[in-house]
Amino acid sequence: MDLLKIQLLWCLLLLSFFKGFAQQETLKDNTNDVKIDSLYREDQFYFAFTYNTFENKPTGLNQQKFSIGVGAGFLRDMPINKDRTKAFATGIGVTYNNYNQNLGISGTAQNATYTILGTQSNFDKNKFTQLLIDVPLEFRWRTSTYQSYKFWRIYGGMKFSYLVYSKSVLNNNEGQTVITNNNDFNKLLYGLYLSAGYNTLNVYAYYGLNPLFKSAEIDGVKAKMNALNVGVIFYIL
Structure with missing residues (x-):
């Protein structure tokens, strides 16, 4: 036992x-x-939606209807302080901009002519569109931590854009005029931008530092208007 x-x-x-x-x-x-990443990065995809307008408009030029812009891309985050609340970022993106206005473009891509059309009763449709490849360079400030993806942010910097495609369409009583890849458009555009907000949704503004046209003239006066785009931008990890 x-x-x-x-x-x-x-x-x-x-x-x-x-x-x-x-x-x-x-x-x-x-x-x-449970892994705590104290060396996290805010690498992000972004999507932007803007209302497009002009600065330095020629006399008589007015915008018609609603002009929109859509952009998307990816940004690589490079923190520069221990808390990782400050960083530089760069990446690549694409933007489609649409401008509805009364600047009539006729002729050909090699020899275009420009006129102010007056009231919209003189034409049915008039716009030009641009497709751009973007390279942004920005400085970032945020209140992020490795434990939270919801934080306040202010991002700003310079964006360089290369024009890969353009198209203008004019419908009036003389018929339809379509011009693609107009030589008078600036191929390289650059400007300052700023985004600010909380979490995913942020306000966004871009101001072009050089004109959209490099050699277009209206009644002998050079067209020097540049882009001003305001809207919202979404950041997604």
Whole structure:
């Protein structure tokens, strides 16, 4: 009987040992699952929607209807302080801009002519569109931590854009005139931008530093209007 008691005691001890070992391993596995990344980056995809207008407009030029812009891209984050609340970022993106206005463009891509059309009763449709490849360079300030993706931010910098495609369309009583890749458009555009907000949704503004046209003239006067685009931008990790 004593031998049986001893064997039972050994069995209980062994079971207790393996149970404790298993619990320790489970705890270790769970601990490994929780990884704190103190060296996080705010690498982000972005999507922007803007209302497009002009600055430095020629006399008589007015915008018609609603002109929109749509942009998207990716930004690589490069923190510069220990708390990672300040950083530089760069990346690549694409923008489509649409401008509805009364600047009539006729002729050809190599030899275009420009006139102010007056009231919209003189034409059915008049616009030009641009497709741009963007390279933004920005400085970032934010209140982010490695534990939270919801934070306040102010991002600003310069954006360089290369015009890969343009198209102007004029419908009036003389018919339809369509010009693609007008040589008078500036191929390289650059400007300042600023975005600010909380979490995903942020306000956004871009101001072009050089004109949209490089050589267009209206009644002998060079067209020097530049872009002003305001709207919202979404950042997604």
